[in-house]
Amino acid sequence: MREIVTLQVGSFANFVGSHFWNFQDELLGLAADPHADPVFRNQHTNMDVHYRTGETQQGDVLYTPRMVSVDFQGSLGSMSSRGTLYNEISPADSDVITWSGGVSTQASEPHKKNLFLQRLYDEGEENATPMNDVNGGGENSSQREIHDRDVVENLESVVKYWTDYSKVHYHPRSLYEFTGLWMDSQEFDNYGIGRDAISGGFRGEEINERLRFFVEECDHIQGFQFVVDDSGGFSAAAADLLETIADEYGNTPVLLYSVRSPGSYTNPMSRKQTVFRDLHDAVSFSKLQSFCKMIVPIGLPVLSTSKAATYLSIKDEKPYHCSAVYAAALHTVSLPFRMEQLGPAADSRDISGSMDVNGLVQMLTGQSRENKVAIMDVAMPAPSLTGSQGNQNLLGNLHPLTPEIRDDVDDSQAVESITALGTFSSGVSRASVPEVNEKVDAAYRQAASRPMFCHLCVVQCPLPIPLPFPSIFGASVGQHGERLGNPITGSRGSLDVHSIPLAARLRSSSAVLPFLENRLGKLCRYGIERGAPGAQLVRSWGFGQDELEDMGETMLKMVVQLKPDSGMSSDSD
Template identity: 60%
Template sequence: MKELVTIQVGDFANYVGSHFWNFQDELLGLAGDPNADSFFKNHDLNMDVLYRTGVTQQGILTYTPRLLSINMRGSLGSLSSHGTLYKEVTSFPSDVVTWTGKISTQACEPHKKNLFLQRLYEEEENLIVTNDTSGSSNGSQSEYQDKDIVESLENVVEFWTDYSKVHYHPQSLYELNGVWMDAEDFNNYGIGKDSFSWDLQGEEISDRLRFFVEECDHIQGFQFVVDDSGGFSAVAEEFLENIVDEYTNTPVLLYAVQGHRACTSLQSKKRTVLEDLHDAVSFSRLSSYSKLIVPLGMPSLSKGKVSKFLHIEDEKHYHSSAVYAAALHSISLPFRMDPIGPTTPASSVSGAVDLHGVIQMLSGQGRQNMVSILDVAIPAPALFGGQNEQSLLENLHPLTPQIAEDVEDMQGVECLTVHGAYASGSHRASVSQVKDAVDAAFQCAETNPMFYHLSVALCPLPIPLSFPSIFGNQVGQHGELMGGPITNSSSKGSLDVYSIPMAARLRSSNAILPFVESRLRNLHQFGIDRGAAGAQLLRGWGFGREDLEEMEEMLSKMVATLCPPQLSSDSD
């Protein structure tokens, strides 16, 4: 087994992570449910890749994510930073001998648990009172309670912990001391750099990471998710630099996620310059410390092609983070598939590969510190007939912003994961059927990558109760796409949709050029040019001329590496 250690830095990153771990928790629960679909009970996924076993002081066995979450103080809502499994023991001295003056205590009211968290607490404490006099009355009562819970989550989610159904280890949840400001104010690289000192807090963070790494037998890498929309990118940079120094040969797959940015026609030029410079600086600094960086954050998910069968409210992090989390779940499946040998009987998975293997594939053409595009189909259409007027590949749409369409990259490489797919109608596709369909799609495509790797799993994406109501009217109970026009009727959630088929793809392609070029252009125009509008701002962030020229050189090399030969040759 090769373990993964997951790191989540920042508020939106933890919103994404909360959904991601809910999917894993749901898989664990369904695997032991005798009434669950057989695909969930025999998924051939090694959950120990993501989870660790432990034991409490009371001798109770635990199974918790191998996770380090970092966020600002006060971001955990009603959840204690020690989690819920290991009780925090706090002792106060009865006599204060070093102070003889008056003592005043200031305390704030703890956040109340919402209906979802109350239900979890009651279930775990065995305090649920049920009237099991008849099956029908019990069922209607349960249905009413679930509807109430789903409605409450749709209306009010203040923290990522509000919909988290997972137990965390006490070492997992770290709140930054001294960072109390609202997320809206913690909105750029400079603020993050000023607010966080690695010298003061870095050692404790390193110790927590070391706790998870040292108990791994054969760590395959770090799955790092950072909120790239504000100050946490500076925190992540410091952390990544430390990881690269301490774990030299351990690869980092970095997901730089951004939540929806409210943008109005009255937005000031100063605000636009700040955001453009933040994006340029953050991307340049973060990509220098990761083997593979995947930018995620469409300007509007609700208006994008990826939401053909979804109803998303962009301003709700609870909604958008669920889509990104589903994509991360799908693309990480190959990292925990049980390898299949030549004498192994038929399996429900194919195409296992570890994190190092994926990075080697995607950067195999000399594209080091590679920027990758993440595409997704949610839910994935059936392979043959019905809604599938286009091939599976044509139904994959980017979650990475500023991507060029219909470009051909003779050096392109793709890593594709398909799981829970339907052959047609409501008939699940076998592993071989998925392989044949994908091969046929590539043969018929107008442009093809130089190489692609396919991973297949029969297990679909489970939809937990806490998942938002974002599915459209055409999505059936198990994610099958039904006929009829797409309407703007009320959305479906976990009470109507229990699982969905998914397809996700990481690709190394020069289609990412507009994304990199925009950051290079903005850095030069607003930060380096004579009289640049953001020069003083960058000096306030602590960057001198040499720092900016170094970032510019790095971005220029990225562009040169990605440029097709015909674009980099002389055209005179």
């Protein structure tokens, strides 16, 4: 067994994680469904990589994610912090009997379940058939279709918490809420506040104990999948947790995805706010990258009009929408970690390219230069390999989800890892693994520039679209994710699009230089230089001048490794 433990820290990280686990849950259900498309029943993936086996209090065997989530108190909506599997401890059990004075109780109304969660609860009570069986037969299929549409429409208007669309059972040790913070999310907006919060009380140790529970259950952990919303104070909580992982599990690689919603990119109202945010961005990135093997920044300021959303209908103001795209890409690039190892006599027409976390990290970071900042690209949905509609080159349809990068870079030392799911050869006919390999290789041969090395992972199983997935597909996306020649009116959701072919890429490239140079320049300009306007601010966050200069030196080395002819010095912009 080569297990992965997942950590989700911060609000938007949990929005992404909720979609990610919905994909895994959907794949589990389809693999066990005798009426499902055979491509889902022959996935060649080991779901135990991400899941643990346990029992309910009634002795029923079940799967729960090997995951720790950290968020604000109250961020779980109608879900208990103990998940949905076990009963809460009665408040009466903790009554204080030594107090003889009067007692007043302040209680808030519990959050009501939306239509989706209510149906989950009802079906759990009735032990009903799988929820997303929209293609199934039976005398109640038409009634279920009507109910499904009500659920989908309701989710588009009511989602406030990441639990509002989660269809997964969580272990009681998985969900941790930051209690005792007398501030809202808008105030919890910088590294210093997060550092104070994690150092106060026993929060850090409580989170670490939950992490140890899942790690100690593993036979042979292959790595940590860490997703953090680094736009505010949770980046400090993540850095503290990363430091513990480095101390206790130093030989286990951490693959860190730093995610941001478009809402975190609001324009500062004053120069003070600009300094405030720029220093947070620089300090947060510096601390996070120092404790992981590879960091992947994800989150465009505007996703809806980006090339990555060409075939999508995104509302940037909805984390429910944007996180779905990032989760789909995360699912795709992480697929090699849970693929079965096929022997030499196995049929390779369905799957190719298995790799563990350490192998991927070493491939992307351990070449002629050590660049630990990777770029994420996605093609959603991926094009067919042949046809007359638009640009059918798979490589040409991969567009960045990483902000502040250059598009026109010719980097002969670049290294890439591409994963393609359920690609069509033409129409809705699935391409074989050799077909995809051949087409990608041919595209690289015809390209103006090609990377030094490219690892390609191919599976025939597409990405299934669970019922609570948002209605973000454009009018040109068909039922199986094919690109339509004749668009259909309106955006489309899980009742219209049941699965999609998807391609995603992680790449180590000098195209990430603007991202690094911007953070180095902001750190120097606002925190390090003599008379820097933010010097007092970063001191209030607990950083001395020596530590800031060390951060600057480290980032400068990262820049020089990608840009050897740079004449920059540590005190430059």
